Amino acid sequence: MIKQNLNLNLNLSLFSGAGGLDIGLQQAGFKTLKYVEFDKTCRETLKLNIANLNPNYSAYNEAHKNLFNDVKDYTEESTVQYELVSGGPPCQSFSTAGKRQALEDPRGNLILEFIRIIRETQPRFFIMENVRGLTSAKVPNGLAGSVLQEEILPKFLDMEYELSIGLVNALDYGIPQDRKRFFIIGSRNHEFNTWPEYLPIEQLIPPTHGPTTDIPYLVLKDAISDLQECGKGEPEYTPYAKHRANIYDRVPPGKNWRFFVNSPQYATEFVQYLMGGAYESSGGRVGFWRRLSWDKWSPTLTTSPLQKATGLCHPDEARPLSVQEYARIQGFPDTWEFAGNTRLKYRQIGNAVPIKLGEVIGKALINM
DSSP: OOBBOOOEEEEESSTTTTTTTHHHHHHHHHHHEEOOOOOOOHHHHHHHGGGOOOTSSSSHTTGGGGGGGGGGGGGSSSOOOEEEEOOOOOOOOOOOOOOOGGGTTTTHHHHHHHHHHHHOOOOOOEEEEEEGGGGOOOSTTTSSSIIIIIIIIIHHHTTTTTEEEEEEEGGGGOOOOOOEEEEEEHHHHHTTTTTTTEEHHHHSSSOOTTTTSSSSSOHHHHHHHTTTTTOOSOOOOOOOOOHHHHTTTTTTTOOOHHHTTTTTTHHHHHHHHHHGGGGGGOOOOOOTTOOOOOOOOOOOOSOOOOOOOOOHHHHHHHHBHHHHHHHHHHTOOOOOOOOOHHHHHHHHHHHHHHHHHHHHHHHHTTTT
């Protein structure tokens, strides 16, 4: 089959989620032609929004017809030549918080589906995003080496893709969030000029914010302090239980459970009650009873701000961050609509790639 290169910077989006990476890539100049997403709620979110991403590109007005369900059943049958294939295969198999079954987990095997589609479509570039745990997940059956080095990277190299790899912190790119993710970016035409060696990703996308630049990191107030003034209405969130809200009322901005440890008016027994079984655990446990600060960036947004070990309490109010605040921190436009109930909205936003990060990577590729 002869592929048509229409020079439209077309992107095929796999594991699209709520569209975070696609928005960033669109802002960089790519146009997503097709979306593949298994989660029903995420597909509903995409249907609500993708026609508005780029109204000047006619395919977007019919984009909901190009929304596909299961990546395992997806085969590219068109003659279009994609400039880019992008996506983040499910990460639970590699997360340090999970059981880390890697490619033995059916979710981990979806990385192999991503690789299959790269092989079938042969895009000029690809972007694969995953959790940092991918860098240390071990090969199953007790064999030496990591899944990344022994199973994944060789498959891309066998297709003769030149690779840029590394951990990326969203904080370094104008996102007020300490969020580290692992990226593999491939070039079919060897435009990184490092073949067969890997290009460190910080050379492909140098940080735009932080100590190595002239621009300071953004903080929470940069992202969310004007939400009410922008007419976003009442914040949508799941409230704390009354006793939990009463405890948070005592925690100053930027503090966590150790505030009670360091305050003489609170007995050890009270702190033990607050922490439960976690009191005897090792580690800093910095997320317990954590209230955010306006003058600091956010920790990693999880799929729920209500989790005790990764608390995300508002800087001033005794409530978790709202859906609107979650979306702002990740960089979603205020006009972006999320389908589902409050819990499902949190999950979609927490799983997304920050928009600005997608834009930075997209611009690096589109300018080559």
